[in-house]
Amino acid sequence: xxxxxxxxxxxxxxxxxxxxxxxxxxxxxxxxxxxxxxxxxxxxxxxxxxxxxxxxxxxxxxxxxxxxxxxxxxxxxxxxxxxxxxxxxxxxxxxxxxxxxxxxxxxxxxxxxxxxxxxxxxxxxxxxxxxxxxxxxxxxxxxxxxxxxxxxxxxxxxxxxxxxxxxxxxxxxxxxxxxxxxxxxxxxxxxxxxxxxxxxxxxxxxxxxxxxxxxxxxxxxxxxxxxxxxxxxxxxxxxxxxxxxxxxxxxxxxxxxxxxxxxxxxxxxxxxxxxxxxxxxxxxxxxxxxxxxxxxxxxxxxxxxxxxxxxxxxxxxxxxxxxxxxxxxxxxxxxxxxxxxxxxxxxxxxxxxxxxxxxxxxxxxxxxxxxxxxxxxxxxxxxxxxxxxxxxxxxxxxxxxxxxxxxxxxxxxxxxxxxxxxxxxxxxxxxxxxxxxxxxxxxxxxxxxxxxxxxxxxxxxxxxx
Amino acid sequence: xxxxxxxxxxxxxxxxxxxxxxxxxxxxxxxxxxxxxxxxxxxxxxxxxxxxxxxxxxxxxxxxxxxxxxxxxxxxxxxxxxxxxxxxxxxxxxxxxxxxxxxxxxxxxxxxxxxxxxxxxxxxxxxxxxxxxxxxxxxxxxxxxxxxxxxxxxxxxxxxxxxxxxxxxxxxxxxxxxxxxxxxxxxxxxxxxxxxxxxxxxxxxxxxxxxxxxxxxxxxxxxxxxxxxxxxxxxxxxxxxxxxxxxxxxxxxxxxxxxxxxxxxxxxxxxxxxxxxxxxxxxxxxxxxxxxxxxxxxxxxxxxxxxxxxxxxxxxxxxxxxxxxxxxxxxxxxxxxxxxxxxxxxxxxxxxxxxxxxxxxxxxxxxxxxxxxxxxxxxxxxxxxxxxxxxxxxxxxxxxxxxxxxxxxxxxxxxxxxxxxxxxxxxxxxxxxxxxxxxxxxxxxxxxxxxxxxxxxxxxxxxxx
Numbered sequence: 001x002x003x004x005x006x007x008x009x010x011x012x013x014x015x016x017x018x019x020x021x022x023x024x025x026x027x028x029x030x031x032x033x034x035x036x037x038x039x040x041x042x043x044x045x046x047x048x049x050x051x052x053x054x055x056x057x058x059x060x061x062x063x064x065x066x067x068x069x070x071x072x073x074x075x076x077x078x079x080x081x082x083x084x085x086x087x088x089x090x091x092x093x094x095x096x097x098x099x100x101x102x103x104x105x106x107x108x109x110x111x112x113x114x115x116x117x118x119x120x121x122x123x124x125x126x127x128x129x130x131x132x133x134x135x136x137x138x139x140x141x142x143x144x145x146x147x148x149x150x151x152x153x154x155x156x157x158x159x160x161x162x163x164x165x166x167x168x169x170x171x172x173x174x175x176x177x178x179x180x181x182x183x184x185x186x187x188x189x190x191x192x193x194x195x196x197x198x199x200x201x202x203x204x205x206x207x208x209x210x211x212x213x214x215x216x217x218x219x220x221x222x223x224x225x226x227x228x229x230x231x232x233x234x235x236x237x238x239x240x241x242x243x244x245x246x247x248x249x250x251x252x253x254x255x256x257x258x259x260x261x262x263x264x265x266x267x268x269x270x271x272x273x274x275x276x277x278x279x280x281x282x283x284x285x286x287x288x289x290x291x292x293x294x295x296x297x298x299x300x301x302x303x304x305x306x307x308x309x310x311x312x313x314x315x316x317x318x319x320x321x322x323x324x325x326x327x328x329x330x331x332x333x334x335x336x337x338x339x340x341x342x343x344x345x346x347x348x349x350x351x352x353x354x355x356x357x358x359x360x361x362x363x364x365x366x367x368x369x370x371x372x373x374x375x376x377x378x379x380x381x382x383x384x385x386x387x388x389x390x391x392x393x394x395x396x397x398x399x400x401x402x403x404x405x406x407x408x409x410x411x412x413x414x415x416x417x418x419x420x421x422x423x424x425x426x427x428x429x430x431x432x433x434x435x436x437x438x439x440x441x442x443x444x445x446x447x448x449x450x451x452x453x454x455x456x457x458x459x460x461x462x463x464x465x
Numbered sequence: 466x467x468x469x470x471x472x473x474x475x476x477x478x479x480x481x482x483x484x485x486x487x488x489x490x491x492x493x494x495x496x497x498x499x500x501x502x503x504x505x506x507x508x509x510x511x512x513x514x515x516x517x518x519x520x521x522x523x524x525x526x527x528x529x530x531x532x533x534x535x536x537x538x539x540x541x542x543x544x545x546x547x548x549x550x551x552x553x554x555x556x557x558x559x560x561x562x563x564x565x566x567x568x569x570x571x572x573x574x575x576x577x578x579x580x581x582x583x584x585x586x587x588x589x590x591x592x593x594x595x596x597x598x599x600x601x602x603x604x605x606x607x608x609x610x611x612x613x614x615x616x617x618x619x620x621x622x623x624x625x626x627x628x629x630x631x632x633x634x635x636x637x638x639x640x641x642x643x644x645x646x647x648x649x650x651x652x653x654x655x656x657x658x659x660x661x662x663x664x665x666x667x668x669x670x671x672x673x674x675x676x677x678x679x680x681x682x683x684x685x686x687x688x689x690x691x692x693x694x695x696x697x698x699x700x701x702x703x704x705x706x707x708x709x710x711x712x713x714x715x716x717x718x719x720x721x722x723x724x725x726x727x728x729x730x731x732x733x734x735x736x737x738x739x740x741x742x743x744x745x746x747x748x749x750x751x752x753x754x755x756x757x758x759x760x761x762x763x764x765x766x767x768x769x770x771x772x773x774x775x776x777x778x779x780x781x782x783x784x785x786x787x788x789x790x791x792x793x794x795x796x797x798x799x800x801x802x803x804x805x806x807x808x809x810x811x812x813x814x815x816x817x818x819x820x821x822x823x824x825x826x827x828x829x830x831x832x833x834x835x836x837x838x839x840x841x842x843x844x845x846x847x848x849x850x851x852x853x854x855x856x857x858x859x860x861x862x863x864x865x866x867x868x869x870x871x872x873x874x875x876x877x878x879x880x881x882x883x884x885x886x887x888x889x890x891x892x893x894x895x896x897x898x899x900x901x902x903x904x905x906x907x908x909x910x911x912x913x914x915x916x917x918x919x920x921x922x923x924x925x926x927x928x929x930x
Contacts, residue, residue, distance in 0.1 A: 059766040294531045301524040341755045
């Protein structure tokens with residue numbers, strides 16, 4: 001009991017201190033004026049006349065996207081890097097940063113402007129389905145791993161990057177913020193963007209290296225799972241702050257909490273009943289699958305309507321289906337490949353189309369980019385390393401934990417796209433953060449290798465995620 | 466050998482006679498002038514301003530579509546009618562014929578005009594994937610069932626409805642044809658629309674009634690498979706005629722034949738290699754799945770570019786993968802439910818949005834509608850019945866074959882949507898043919914029941930297709 005109360009006090013103290021520090025930063029930043037970068041161009045306007053030909057363009061885009069993603073993914077796999085990062089890089093290469101700059105005609109042939117709204121919708125639906133699968137895979141038992149180490153590391157790996165993100169927002173806001181965003185929203189968002197750890201990519205790296213059952217692997221997985229849930233809650237909060245007209249923030253928060261309770265209490269029971277129905281039938285019939293689909297879309301719809309993005313609803317619904325049930329396994333089998341092979345690469349390309357590395361020119365911009373990478377890495381690594389050391393890991397294990405938690409992967413890209421859509425990030429800042437996400441994720445495996453923490457020789461992974 | 470040559474002579478004679486009759490009809494129709502119904506309104510013009518909210522609308526539409534399709538499907542299943550027709554009816558009910566007429570506000574809330582282009586794309590992609598699955602399930606061995614009966618019935622079940630369709634085109638053309646379509650194209654299209662038999666729905670009805678292994682069941686399946694392939698070839702020909710500027714028809718036909726040879730000779734080998742790769746790996750990896758996806762989209766892309774619709778490429782690619790391989794089974798498992806549960810209902814709703822039963826008003830229009838149903842049914846039933854009787858079936862078996870071949874299901878809807886897109890069908894004619902497709906498919910099961918040809922008591926089918 002002493003331990004529990006100590007944890008509670010520690011928790012409250014660190015929470016209080018973090019909020020205090022954030023308010024200090026906020027008061028320092030309130031006098032700043034936004035850089036006033038105009039919001040990015042809205043999507044192209046499809047007109048009726050092109051409708052008949054649109055299928056042709058979309059099919060062409062999809063073929064090119066799948067092939068490019070697979071080739072780069074296979075290349076990265078050969079280099080012992082996460083396959084999914086190869087797909088992300090493929091997306092960036094197909095965008096204005098490479099193909100659009102090298103061969104504008106080819107780019108506008110493969111990805112003409114009029115396909116953008118359709119690809120946007122496909123990528124959004126893909127990410128919603130993907131977040132559902134991530135929620136489905138989330139082992140809630142990991143969240144119960146209430147070891148001192150897991151709690152300390154996961155919270156330190158959020159608090160430190162969050163606060164250091166908010167701190168450099170002081171420097172970024174007057175230089176690179178988008179038009180008409182308040183400092184509070186901006187600082188909150190930068191903080192969240194720094195705090196993301198990509199649970200799926202981390203899990204994949206651990207599995208690929210045969211480390212998922214080691215003490216280190218279990219600790220890292222538990223930390224990443226807690227981190228994920230906390231960071232997504234934070235993001236939902238930031239989005240509601242960004243969306244809120246004065247007064248409606250409270251409404252957004254209340255409806256969010258109401259919906260959360262509804263899903264965790266009532267929909268959870270429905271999910272358990274569905275699992276029993278599935279067990280009774282002996283197989284996942286199309287009717288059961290239809291119920292899951294409808295519930296998933298409805299949940300995404302509600303959170304989108306509340307104003308905290310469809311992603312959360314999908315993720316939340318995924319978490320209420322027991323992750324080790326046959327139902328969960330069947331749903332994964334029925335959706336995963338189509339989502340991972342066909343839809344996620346569309347999201348990467350859509351992200352790539354919005355990433356304009358050409359915008360980052362001049363030494364000041366590259367300095368800012370390096371600063372962002374440094375702050376993100378040091379915050380994440382430092383927080384996790386210190387907390388791990390403090391809870392009894394040796395320096396090598398602590399360093400490995402720190403490196404692993406610095407994996408941001410595609411989760412970061414999802415958050416960044418939300419920021420760009422909200423008008424919090426300017427296109428140049430979006431690009432810098434995309435570079436940060438790619439760099440921090442890519443350095444993970446080589447550094448881990450250097451630290452010699454692999455339980456087994458690295459082997460190529462067949463599946464991306 | 467005598468038999469073979471007799472069949473060949475019979476075949477050539479009936480082909481020659483059919484072409485002769487068609488040219489007679491054509492020469493009679495050339496002097497007619499088109500009704501000149503303007504082409505249907507093009508899709509709504511989505512503008513950039515609505516882009517952020519579009520995800521919300523699409524999610525809402527998808528939820529409503531899934532729920533409506535499932536409820537009507539379950540209802541039809543209870544009534545021992547094909548579940549898929551319940552989903553089709555759900556689509557029509559959500560369109561202007563029912564919901565839009567009963568509660569226009571609700572209709573524009575659930576399916577606002579700005580979602581139409583997105584739903585159109587989703588439904589097109591869904592139908593492309595579905596046709597791939599149909600091709601995948603097609604048992605090429607059935608096509609080898611070179612019994613006299615199968616050949617006679619399948620050809621009679623195309624020739625008679627085709628010619629009677631072309632004949633009533635003489636009456637329909639001056640009254641209901643769309644603007645600027647030539648009589649030749651119109652008559653060809655009406656003929657094809659009359660000749661469709663829905664292999665998947667027919668197969669499902671037979672399985673549900675435990676008839677798929679009976680003499681009658683095998684014969685009907687073989688006939689429907691041959692009918693399918695021939696009718697789709699005819700449709701491809703009609704589309705190229707409709708598309709062709711003078712001179713380019715030859716080009717379209719040559720490229721089609723070239724692509725057909727490429728797929729059946731070279732892609733077929735690739736498919737066999739893929740099956741061996743899959744067997745060697747022991748499971749269908751994401752890489753293998755990605756190759757299939759890319760090939761499927763590419764094949765659809767090529768046929769769309771040639772001008773004979775993406776459907777054919779998808780269907781064709783499906784046929785080259787051996788239907789009883791583990792690869793085919795895995796692909797079906799990975800795609801079927803998502804396509805059948807989520808995407809096909811979107812197609813039905815999209816069809817429903819274009820079906821305006823309100824356009825069929827007044828006794829002349831309903832007379833035309835009844836005439837279309839009568840000609841379609843009598844042509845299909847008559848042709849199959851006579852051929853079956855002639856090849857030795859008793860009257861009951863012949864009647865059952867006739868009724869089964871009259872199943873049009875969703876294949877007919879696919880063809881009709883192509884016709885509307887091409888500008889061959891006017892909205893009112895489209896509506897009449899949709900009614901015809903629904904009616905002819907729905908009467909199949911009750912009539913079969915009356916004929917007492919069920920090998921087993923009808924049992925509810927769990928899956929739609």
